[in-house]
Amino acid sequence: MSALSALLVRDVRIALRVGGGAMMGVLFFLTVVTLMPFALGPDLALLRRLGPAILWIGALLASLLALDRLFSADHDDGSLDLLLMGRVPIELAVAVKGLAHWLTTGLPLVVAAPILGLFLNLEPKAIAAVVLTLLVGTPALTFIGLVGAGLTVALRRGGLLLPVLVLPLTVPVLIFGVAASNAAVVGPVPFGTPFTILCALTLMSLVIGPFAAGATLRHGLE
Amino acid sequence: MELIGKELACTRGQREVFSGLDFRVAAGEALLLVGHNGAGKSTLLRLIAGLLRASAGTVSLDGGDPELSVPEQAHYLGHQDALKPSLTVTENLRFWASWLGDEAPALDAALEAVALAEIADLPAAYLSAGQRRRLSIARLVAIRRPVWLLDEPTSALDVASQGRLAELMAAHLASGGLILAATHGPLGLESARELRLGGRT
Amino acid sequence: MAWIDLANPTRFLRIVDRVLPWLTAATVFAFAYAINGVLGAPDDYQQGATVKIMFIHVPSAWLGMFCWGMMSLSALGTLVFRHPLADVAAKAAAPLGAAFTFLCLVTGALWGRPMWGTYWVWDARLTSVLVMFIMYLGLLALWRTVEDPARAGRAAAILTLVGAVNLPIIKFSVDWWNTLHQGASVVRLGGPTIDPSILIPLLAMTLACTLLFVALHLAAMRNEVLRRRVRTLRLLQAQTARGV
Numbered sequence: 001m002s003a004l005s006a007l008l009v010r011d012v013r014i015a016l017r018v019g020g021g022a023m024m025g026v027l028f029f030l031t032v033v034t035l036m037p038f039a040l041g042p043d044l045a046l047l048r049r050l051g052p053a054i055l056w057i058g059a060l061l062a063s064l065l066a067l068d069r070l071f072s073a074d075h076d077d078g079s080l081d082l083l084l085m086g087r088v089p090i091e092l093a094v095a096v097k098g099l100a101h102w103l104t105t106g107l108p109l110v111v112a113a114p115i116l117g118l119f120l121n122l123e124p125k126a127i128a129a130v131v132l133t134l135l136v137g138t139p140a141l142t143f144i145g146l147v148g149a150g151l152t153v154a155l156r157r158g159g160l161l162l163p164v165l166v167l168p169l170t171v172p173v174l175i176f177g178v179a180a181s182n183a184a185v186v187g188p189v190p191f192g193t194p195f196t197i198l199c200a201l202t203l204m205s206l207v208i209g210p211f212a213a214g215a216t217l218r219h220g221l222e
Numbered sequence: 223m224e225l226i227g228k229e230l231a232c233t234r235g236q237r238e239v240f241s242g243l244d245f246r247v248a249a250g251e252a253l254l255l256v257g258h259n260g261a262g263k264s265t266l267l268r269l270i271a272g273l274l275r276a277s278a279g280t281v282s283l284d285g286g287d288p289e290l291s292v293p294e295q296a297h298y299l300g301h302q303d304a305l306k307p308s309l310t311v312t313e314n315l316r317f318w319a320s321w322l323g324d325e326a327p328a329l330d331a332a333l334e335a336v337a338l339a340e341i342a343d344l345p346a347a348y349l350s351a352g353q354r355r356r357l358s359i360a361r362l363v364a365i366r367r368p369v370w371l372l373d374e375p376t377s378a379l380d381v382a383s384q385g386r387l388a389e390l391m392a393a394h395l396a397s398g399g400l401i402l403a404a405t406h407g408p409l410g411l412e413s414a415r416e417l418r419l420g421g422r423t
Numbered sequence: 424m425a426w427i428d429l430a431n432p433t434r435f436l437r438i439v440d441r442v443l444p445w446l447t448a449a450t451v452f453a454f455a456y457a458i459n460g461v462l463g464a465p466d467d468y469q470q471g472a473t474v475k476i477m478f479i480h481v482p483s484a485w486l487g488m489f490c491w492g493m494m495s496l497s498a499l500g501t502l503v504f505r506h507p508l509a510d511v512a513a514k515a516a517a518p519l520g521a522a523f524t525f526l527c528l529v530t531g532a533l534w535g536r537p538m539w540g541t542y543w544v545w546d547a548r549l550t551s552v553l554v555m556f557i558m559y560l561g562l563l564a565l566w567r568t569v570e571d572p573a574r575a576g577r578a579a580a581i582l583t584l585v586g587a588v589n590l591p592i593i594k595f596s597v598d599w600w601n602t603l604h605q606g607a608s609v610v611r612l613g614g615p616t617i618d619p620s621i622l623i624p625l626l627a628m629t630l631a632c633t634l635l636f637v638a639l640h641l642a643a644m645r646n647e648v649l650r651r652r653v654r655t656l657r658l659l660q661a662q663t664a665r666g667v
Contacts, residue, residue, distance in 0.1 A: 002320055003320055003321045006316070006317050006320040006321060007317070007321065009317075010306070010309070010313075010317045013308075013309065013313070014306055014308055014309065017308035017309075018308055018567055018568070018569075018570050020308065023564065024564060027557070027560050027561065027564060030557060030560070031557055034553060034554065034557060037545050037550075038597075038600060042544070042545030042546075042550075042600075042601060044541065044544065044545075047545075076302075077302050077303070077304055077305065077306070078300050078301070078302025078303060078304040079304040079306075081268075081271070081273050081298060081300055081302075081304070082298065082304050082318060082321070082322065083321070084272065084273060084293075085271060085272065085273075085293045085294065085296065085298060085322065086294075086321045086322055087290070087294050087322075087324070088321075118532070118542045118543050119543050121541055121543065121544075307570075308570075337664075338664070340660075340664050341660055341661050341664045344657055344660065344661050347570055348657060348658050348661040349661055350661070350662075353661065353664075
C-alpha cells in the first residue's frame with residue numbers, strides 16, 4: 001500500500017512543480033469556452049441553452065490535453081522499466097497514475113466549471129447539474145484516456161493519434177453527461193435516469209481502463 | 223542462491239539476437255557480459271529483468287524468495303537514470319525505495335555511499351550526468367535486492383566514482399548478492415567471469 | 424548613468440531598499456486621499472451606490488493595459504538591449520497584471536449584476552479584457568514551464584511582443600463582432616463630460632492604484648533577483664559537490 005501512495009504523491013508533486021501541467025487543462029478549458037461565443041454570437045439566451053454542451057465539450061478536450069505524457073514521460077526517462085519491476089501489479093500502478101492525473105487535471109476542471117457557467121449565463125440549477133455530472137464523468141474520461149496513453153507508449157510516436165483513438169470511446173460519457181445536465185433544467189426525463197447511466201459508465205471505465213492500459217504497457221515493451 | 227538461464231532465445235523484430243544461451247551465476251559471483259555492439263548484452267539484461275519476453279528458455283533464481291518472480295528480486299540499472307528533474311535528490315530516491323522495496327529504506331546511508339548527501343535537497347535538474355548516474359546507483363544500495371543487473375554502469379562516471387561503484391559491487395557480492403553487468407571496460411571486480419555474446423560473427 | 428547603475432542587480436537592490444519605504448508611504452497617502460474623495464462622491468441618480476465599483480474597476484482596467492505595455496518595453500529590453508533586469512521586470516509584472524485584469528473582470532461582473540441582471544454579458548469591452556486575461560494566464564504558464572529563467576525570459580519576451588501587436592487587433596475584432604451581433608446594451612460612462620465630483624476621485628484612485636502597482640512591482644523584482652541568486656548558489660553547490 002505504501003508503494004502506491006508513494007506513486008500518488010510523486011505524480012501529484014511532479015504535476016504541481018515547475019514544468020508540470022496541472023493548470024494547463026483549466027487554462028485550455030477557459031480558452032475554449034471563451035471562444036465559443038465568438039463563433040455563436042453573444043446571444044445570452046442561445047448560450048444559456050447550449051451552455052451544458054459547451055462546458056462538456058470544453059472539459060472533454062481539456063482532459064485529453066496532458067494525457068499523452070502520462071506514460072510516455074515515464075517511458076522516456078526509464079522510469080517505466082522500474083515501475084514494472086515493483087511488487088505491485090502494473091494495473092494498480094496504472095490506476096493510481098490515473099487517479100493522480102485526474103486530481104491534477106480533471107478535478108480543477110470541475111472546480112472551474114461554475115465560473116465558466118456564469119460566462120455562459122447558466123442558471124444556478126444548471127450550473128449545479130453540470131458540476132455534478134462533470135465530477136462523476138471526468139474520471140471516466142481520464143480512465144478511458146489511460147488506454148490511449150498506454151498505446152502512445154507502445155506505438156512510440158502516438159501523441160497525435162491519441163485524440164483520434166480516445167475521442168470515439170468517450171461518446172457515451174458525453175451523451176449521458178450532457179443529457180443529465182439538460183434533464184436537470186428542461187426535462188422531460190428526470191435527472192436521475194441519465195445520471196445513473198453516467199455513474200455506471202464511470203464505474204466500468206474505472207475497471208476497464210487500468211486493465212487495458214496495463215496490457216498495452218506490457219506489450220509495449222516488446 | 224543461484225541465477226540460472228536455460229536455453230534462452232530472443233528475437234526482436236525479425237532478427238534473432240541470440241539463441242540457446244545458458245548461464246549460471248551463484249551468490250557472491252559476478253558475470254560480465256562482453257561482446258560487440260548489438261551482440262545482445264542489453265537485451266539479455268532486459269530479458270532477465272522481465273522487460274522483454276524470451277522466445278524460448280527460462281530464467282530462475284534457485285534459493286530466492288519462492289513468492290517473488292525474478293524481476294521482483296532484481297535491481298535493473300539501465301541506460302536511463304529514471305529521475306524526475308523537478309523532484310529533489312531525496313524525493314527521487316525515496317520514491318524508488320518505497321516502490322521497489324517493503325522495508326524501511328536506508329536513504330541517508332545510500333546517499334552517503336554515492337557521495338550525494340550534501341546536495342540531498344537540490345532538485346535533480348541541477349545535477350550533472352555523473353551525479354544523476356550516482357543517484358540512480360543509490361537506489362541499489364537503499365533497497366536490498368539480491369540480483370543486480372547493470373547495463374554499462376560506469377558510463378558518465380569519473381575515476382573516483384568508478385572506484386566507489388567497484389567497492390559497492392564488492393560489498394554486494396560479499397553479502398551474498400550476485401551481479402550481471404554488460405560492459406566494455408573493466409569494472410574493477412577481481413573475480414569476475416566473462417560471458418561472450420555474439421561469438422559467431 | 425542611472426540606467427547603467429540599475430543594470431547592476433546589487434545596486435538595484437540597494438536602491439529598491441531605499442526607495443520602497445517612501446513609495447509605500449506615498450501609496451498609503453494617495454489611497455487615503457482617494458478613498459476620502461470616493462466616499463464624498465455623489466451616487467448616480469440611476470445606479471445608486473453601485474457606481475462606486477467604478478472607482479476600482481476603471482483603475483484596474485487601466486493597470487491591466489499599462490502592465491502589458493510595460494512588459495512589452497521590458498521585452499524589448501530583453502531581446503534588443505539584453506538588459507539584465509529586463510526579464511526580471513517582465514516576470515515580476517506578469518502576475519500583477521493578471522491580478523489587476525482579474526480585479527477588473529470581477530468588479531465588472533459585480534457591477535453588471537444590478538445593471539444587466541446577469542453577472543456576465545459578452546460586451547465588447549469586457550470581452551476584450553477577458554481575452555487579455557487569458558493571454559496573461561498563458562504568459563504565467565510559460566514562465567512556469569521553463570525552469571531556466573534566461574530561456575523562459577526570451578520566450579516570454581517574444582510572446583509579450585506578439586501579444587502587444589495583437590491586442591489592438593483583438594480589440595478591434597471584438598468590437599466588430601459585438602456590433603455585428605447587436606448584442607447586449609453597452610453601459611457607457613457619461614461620455615467626455617464627467618462631473619468633476621466624480622472625475623477627481625477617479626483620477627486620484629487611478630494614481631493611488633498605479634503607485635500601488637509600482638511599489639508591488641519593485642518588491643516583486645527584488646524578490647525575483649534574490650530568488651535567482653538562490654538558484655545560482657544552489658547550482659554552484661551542485662557543481663562543487665561534484666569533485667567530492
